[in-house]
Amino acid sequence: MKKKTTTRQSRTSSAATARAVRTKMGKTTAAKPTTAKAKTVTVPPRRAGLKPAAKRVAAARATAKPARTAAAKFVYAFGGGTAEGNAGLKSLLGGKGANLAEMAGLGLPVPPGFTISTEVCTHFYAHGRRYPTTLLAEVDRHLARVEHVVGRRFGDATRPLLVSVRSGARASMPGMMDTVLNLGLNDATVQGVIALSGDARFAYDCYRRFVAMYGDVVLGLKPQSKTEIDPFELILERKKHARGVTLDTELTADDLRELVGEFKAAIRDRLGVEFPEDPRQQLWGAVGAVFGSWMNDRAIAYRKMNSIPETWGTAVNVQSMVFGNLGDDSGTGVAFTRDPATGANVFYGEFLMNAQGEDVVAGTRTPLHIAQLERENPRIYQQLLKIRRTLERHYRDVMDIEFTIEKGRLYMLQCRVGKRTGAAAIRIALEMVKERLITSREALLRVEPDQLNHLLRPTFLATQKEAAVRENRLVTRGLNAGPGAATGRIVFHAEDAEAAVARGEAVILVRIETSPEDIRGMAVAEGILTARGGMTSHAALVARQMGKVCVAGCEPLQIDYSSGEMRVAGSDLVLKEGDAISIDGTSGEVFLGHIDTEPSEVVRVLIDRSLAPDAAPVYQQYAQLMQWADRARRLQVRTNADQPDQCANAIAFGAEGVGLCRTEHMFFGEGKIGPMREMILAETVAQRRLALAKLLPLQRADFEGIFRAMGGRPVTIRTIDPPLHEFLPHEAADQQVLAEQMGIPAQRVRDRVAALHEFNPMLGFRGCRLGIVYPEITEMQARAIFEAAASVIQSGTPAEPEVMIPLVGHVKELQLQAAIVRRVAAEVMAERGVAMKYAVGTMIEVPRGAVTADAIAGVAEFFSFGTNDLTQMALGVSRDDAARFLIPYVRDFEIYERDPFESLDQDGVGVLIRMAVDKGRGVRPKLKVGICGEHGGDPDSVRFCHSVGLDYVSCSPFRVPIARLAAAQAALSDNKGPGATE
Ligand code: ADP
Ligand code: MG
Ligand code: MG
Numbered sequence: 001m002k003k004k005t006t007t008r009q010s011r012t013s014s015a016a017t018a019r020a021v022r023t024k025m026g027k028t029t030a031a032k033p034t035t036a037k038a039k040t041v042t043v044p045p046r047r048a049g050l051k052p053a054a055k056r057v058a059a060a061r062a063t064a065k066p067a068r069t070a071a072a073k074f075v076y077a078f079g080g081g082t083a084e085g086n087a088g089l090k091s092l093l094g095g096k097g098a099n100l101a102e103m104a105g106l107g108l109p110v111p112p113g114f115t116i117s118t119e120v121c122t123h124f125y126a127h128g129r130r131y132p133t134t135l136l137a138e139v140d141r142h143l144a145r146v147e148h149v150v151g152r153r154f155g156d157a158t159r160p161l162l163v164s165v166r167s168g169a170r171a172s173m174p175g176m177m178d179t180v181l182n183l184g185l186n187d188a189t190v191q192g193v194i195a196l197s198g199d200a201r202f203a204y205d206c207y208r209r210f211v212a213m214y215g216d217v218v219l220g221l222k223p224q225s226k227t228e229i230d231p232f233e234l235i236l237e238r239k240k241h242a243r244g245v246t247l248d249t250e251l252t253a254d255d256l257r258e259l260v261g262e263f264k265a266a267i268r269d270r271l272g273v274e275f276p277e278d279p280r281q282q283l284w285g286a287v288g289a290v291f292g293s294w295m296n297d298r299a300i301a302y303r304k305m306n307s308i309p310e311t312w313g314t315a316v317n318v319q320s321m322v323f324g325n326l327g328d329d330s331g332t333g334v335a336f337t338r339d340p341a342t343g344a345n346v347f348y349g350e351f352l353m354n355a356q357g358e359d360v361v362a363g364t365r366t367p368l369h370i371a372q373l374e375r376e377n378p379r380i381y382q383q384l385l386k387i388r389r390t391l392e393r394h395y396r397d398v399m400d401i402e403f404t405i406e407k408g409r410l411y412m413l414q415c416r417v418g419k420r421t422g423a424a425a426i427r428i429a430l431e432m433v434k435e436r437l438i439t440s441r442e443a444l445l446r447v448e449p450d451q452l453n454h455l456l457r458p459t460f461l462a463t464q465k466e467a468a469v470r471e472n473r474l475v476t477r478g479l480n481a482g483p484g485a486a487t488g489r490i491v492f493h494a495e496d497a498e499a500a501v502a503r504g505e506a507v508i509l510v511r512i513e514t515s516p517e518d519i520r521g522m523a524v525a526e527g528i529l530t531a532r533g534g535m536t537s538h539a540a541l542v543a544r545q546m547g548k549v550c551v552a553g554c555e556p557l558q559i560d561y562s563s564g565e566m567r568v569a570g571s572d573l574v575l576k577e578g579d580a581i582s583i584d585g586t587s588g589e590v591f592l593g594h595i596d597t598e599p600s601e602v603v604r605v606l607i608d609r610s611l612a613p614d615a616a617p618v619y620q621q622y623a624q625l626m627q628w629a630d631r632a633r634r635l636q637v638r639t640n641a642d643q644p645d646q647c648a649n650a651i652a653f654g655a656e657g658v659g660l661c662r663t664e665h666m667f668f669g670e671g672k673i674g675p676m677r678e679m680i681l682a683e684t685v686a687q688r689r690l691a692l693a694k695l696l697p698l699q700r701a702d703f704e705g706i707f708r709a710m711g712g713r714p715v716t717i718r719t720i721d722p723p724l725h726e727f728l729p730h731e732a733a734d735q736q737v738l739a740e741q742m743g744i745p746a747q748r749v750r751d752r753v754a755a756l757h758e759f760n761p762m763l764g765f766r767g768c769r770l771g772i773v774y775p776e777i778t779e780m781q782a783r784a785i786f787e788a789a790a791s792v793i794q795s796g797t798p799a800e801p802e803v804m805i806p807l808v809g810h811v812k813e814l815q816l817q818a819a820i821v822r823r824v825a826a827e828v829m830a831e832r833g834v835a836m837k838y839a840v841g842t843m844i845e846v847p848r849g850a851v852t853a854d855a856i857a858g859v860a861e862f863f864s865f866g867t868n869d870l871t872q873m874a875l876g877v878s879r880d881d882a883a884r885f886l887i888p889y890v891r892d893f894e895i896y897e898r899d900p901f902e903s904l905d906q907d908g909v910g911v912l913i914r915m916a917v918d919k920g921r922g923v924r925p926k927l928k929v930g931i932c933g934e935h936g937g938d939p940d941s942v943r944f945c946h947s948v949g950l951d952y953v954s955c956s957p958f959r960v961p962i963a964r965l966a967a968a969q970a971a972l973s974d975n976k977g978p979g980a981t982e
Contacts, residue, residue: 071134074120075142078104079112079319080149087395092117094315096168099415106394108387108412112149113163113319114142116287118170121313124291143318150320155279159196160189162206162321164357165286167293169314173302178217178293180286181357182210182321186277202326204256205248209356211263211275212236214282218289221270226493227561231270235262249354283318290316298517304891305519307898322411324404325356329377332404334360335370337388340398340420341483343427347388349401350534357404360534366553367534383410391415396437397446398428419541421483422447422454426621440628441972447625449939449966455622456958457484457549458597460584465595468582473592475568478529478554480588481540485597486527486549487582490575492561494521501525508581510566512559514539522548527583529590531557549585606652626654626961629968635945636952637963638714640932642666644705650957654964657714658706659864659954660804660932663781664722666702667695673727677738680724681752685776692780699781703788703801712798716864716932716954718843719771719781719817721806723761728753762869762878767807772816782821786828786838793834802839804864809848811855818859841928844916845869853916857923864954865913867933867941871900874909901934904941914948921949930954939966946970 076084076093078101085093085101093101097115104110116139123132147153152161162184185193185207193203212232215221223230229237236248239259243251251259264275276282293299294314303310324332335349349370352360360367374381384403387410391399400418404411420428429443438446468474488506491497494517500507501524509525511518513532522528522542527549530539534553543550556569564577575581575592582595604611605619613619638659639650647658667676672695679691706715729735735753739746758764771778782803789799805817818840825838840859844850845866853863872879877886879901889895896905904910913931920927930952935941937955942963945953947970955963 071138072119072132073138074117074132074135075138076101076115076117077112077142077145078114079110080104080146082112082145085115090170091312092119092315094118094168094170094317095416096166096414097315097317100317100319100413102394103391103412103415106390108390109410110412111320111322112146113317114139114146115168116316116318118313118315121291121294121315122311125295125313129288129292139318146318146320152320154184154283155189156192157188158192160184160192162189162193163283164317164319164321165283165290166317166319167290167314168317169294169308170312171306171308173299173306173308178213178289179357180210180213180217180289182206183214183282183286184279185210186279186282188277189279197326199326201253201256202323204253204260205325206323206356208256208259208263211260211267214286215263215267215275217293218285219267219271219273219275221267226495231266232263235259235266287316287318290314298519301519305523310894319413322404322406322409322413323356324352324406325354326407328354329408330404330406331355332357332360332402333367333370333373334400334402335384335388336398336400336418337392338398338418338424338428340400340418340424341480343420343424343431345431347385353405366532366555377405377408380405380408380410387412392437396432396442422451423483423618423621425451426455426625430621430624441632444625444628444632444965444968445972447965449942449962449969452622452961452965454483455602455618456600456961458599459586460485460582461596461598465584465591468591468593468595474589475571475573475592476554476556476590478551478557478588478590479534479540480584480586481537481552482528482543482548482550483586484527484549485582485584485586485595487580487594487597488526490566490577490579490581491521491525492559492564492566492577494518496577497521497525508583510557510559510581511539512561513537514542527551527585529554529557529581529583531555531559543585549583551583551585551588551590554588554590607649622961626964629965630654631968632971633964633967634971635942635950635963635967636930637960637967638716638930638932638952638954639957639960640936640954641706641957643702644709646957647706647709650960651710651713653957653960655713655957655960657716657952657954658710659716659930659936659952661706661715661717662721663699663718664720664726666699667727672698674741676727677729678742679777680727680756681738681742681744681749688774689776692776696780696784699784700788700791703785704792707789707792707799707801708797710799712800714800714802716802716804716841716862716930717781717785718804718806719768719778721767723756723758723764723766724770725753725756725758725761728756762872768805768813768817769807771805771820772813775816775820778817778820779824782824783828786825786836787832789836789838790828790832790834793836794832800837802841802862804841804843804862806843806866807846807869808842808844808856809846809852811852811859814842814856814859839928843869843932844913845873847873847912850912850916852919854919854923857920857927860920860927861924862928862930863916863920864929865916865931865933865950867904867909867913867931867935868901870912870933871905871909874912875900875905898940903938904935904944906944910944910948917948917950937963939963939969942966943970943973946974 078085083101083105085098086105087098087102090098093115100110120131120135143154147161150161152159154161162182164179164181165183166179190203190207194200197203215232221231236259239255240246243255245251267275276285324330331351331353332355333349333351335347338345339348347370350360350367351370351373352365352367359365398418398420399415402414404413425447429446432438433440433443486508488508490510491500491507492510497507497509498521506526508527508529509521510529513530514522515538519542528539528543530552531554533539537552539550540552558567558569566575580594582591599608601611601616601618602622605613605616636656637654638657639655640660641647641650641658642662642665667673675691675694679688682688682691729738735749736746739749785801785803789801792799803821805814808814821840829835839861841862842856842860843866844853844863849856886899890899917929929950931945931950932954936953937959939962942953943966946967953963
């Protein structure tokens, strides 16, 4: 027996991490394995307060011994001719850190700095918010390197080094974590900055920004309610008012110096703490705040929404500052190497001169288009274009970059793969194939299946929009940040959006600008409208990612949260919360009132057939991608449809058959509910047969329509499934009407309804149980199916019925029902003189059915997993009653990663499916197996279906393209070859 060793010491995952450290020379050396030696220590402010040199000595002494025994590496250098990391180390360095290292490695101008790895974050939370002991010395060493490269000292009063402290998680989390700029400033070092720059105004501008950012992010002085203004913003506004100016840039050095004092006083008064003057204390305070922010509410909310595991942690980047606020030959900007809204191959971005960091993204000043930079500074513009090419060739993808210009010199501060709309994703992928940057296989893997939804999104009804323009309801215009058309009532707060949507209203969330706190409100709104911020503002970025309609930077809007009103500059219009507006995220227009929407280009070509393919470029891209997908996939894709028109739509979207036709929906159609109720209320077999005889021709006509629409493709029809009481009238008045129709006393109807009452109808008299107790129902349905097929075949169109028996848990249930179906099939074929191919199979949706799948496969010619019921029964969760606990289950407790009714519970229900497939095929090797639950249109579930060897998935018509792409991706990732993307 192995000896079990327990240790209280920390154990990091670094040993398992393949840590290839890329050196300056491009040599690849494997890092030493980690020893699990690190003890933990916090950074007490007193120690952090030591003078830099003394501190370094102390730290070095403290770690002298462990250092000799190969301590874990937690810090990675970049810039200044070094790149210890690279883009492949995202899980260790976070996206930002990994890409900063990659850019440094490419020789791009990256201000030097270092990354504290995500392992420290994991350690931090596993050890009561303490750091590994060796971290202090390691940070000191790296800081010394940066000091050396830059030629400035951190905390030095004559040549001070200033740094930014930036978070960076593995997956990009826009705006979720807070960056602190200009760290290292205090009353002494600011004098050094003044001396070095010769610009007191600049120095105090940095200082006041730093105190405000630090006060907010690290010390937590922020607005306490949704209407409160940021405390620092308030002091700033007062100062501007007192000086009679409107822009920050009009404040003098003295004004800004006073602001520093006033900001510090506000921190003291409101929080009861002193602003830390010691740069080391500032640094560790900021590092702690970044790690701390991994667990703040908005970060948690974002992770939940994007299925990012908590265990990933964030890295912290400490980077020497470069300054975009050093005058008119300095500036800051963000750009995409291609247009992220349309995918057009044009350089796309925004910048502001004499501005720092967040000014562009925060939307406090509306930035200029990048083309303007070509005029203002052609040299920098050319350099950016060159970097654009370098990055696209290197990453072979569209990149999103952040840059700063300091006194005419360009610096790269960030790059990452650019978020894009669905339309852009497809266009970019296809064009990059043409440019030979990527293969068609990679193109398929680059488009998220759900992004196809963007192509199916509606636009405004042209006539109504024209009318709105004529009626002067086009009130203003903003930036076309998220394409599509949306209409709804105005709400000004994210919480209000959530509340209104919960009441069933459609809303447009209108904000001055959005922040991560608004994400949940943005997710439920039809569209988002902001007064400030550019195409790369928070609102724009998040909207595109969510596939939301968004108009951003609509400057004429004057929004007053406290009165719940919005004015439009240049008019006397006042809009109130609750008023209807419509926004066009493709053009940026904002309209008063409601405008109906109409389907997208793809929908018009395929479904409405109101547009010719030649005249539809977006459709053509869609069609090309789908063609590649169909070539790559193994899984077939069917649709769930109950009517001929739905079948036609699904075929247009590429469906290869019907995976589930629910017959009960038909009983609610024209003229059918009456005979249906008669059938249910019948007290004798003879009465029941009489009612069924009335239903037969009606069902037969329905099936004929479906067989014709499907043109010979397989059609799986399920026999009656729901509990009978669902068809009966429950109101006294309706019962009275029915009684009169049937010529029976109302009391008889009431009695029968009462008799059919069930305590738990979903586990009651439904599914095959109905057809077993009342075989004449199954007989009628089988006859309708086969007679319809016979007629269609005789008229020259092939038809292939697959009759599916629901809710089978025991093989005998299927035997009884299959015998009826096969007998009727033989009768009809004999009567009509036609031969036809047909199959009898079952839904696997009761756990017992899955467990005894081998026995059942002895009778069934096919299985179709009814994963809605299978999930309900396997989890013991009623879907209709689940919201109250399933939402917190997923959101708060992470019991299930996603809603198990949306995305298949692979570890639970998935195991039943896998087992049933294996058992079934063990008995009947050619058994056809598919899935027809909601999960058939969920990309993750489709991948699972591929992996367990199903023959097809079936989903609603509009999800068919999504399933086709997901199926292709599943097949492609089976055989990852060279050129495979992650
Ligand atoms: P986010 O993750 O929210 O984008 P970043 O860490 O990228 O936050 O910081 C926001 C902005 O701050 C950057 O785009 C850049 O303009 C500015 N910034 C960050 N670090 C530096 C630095 N070392 N020098 C100059 N500007 C910086
Ligand atoms: Mg950034
Ligand atoms: Mg079912």
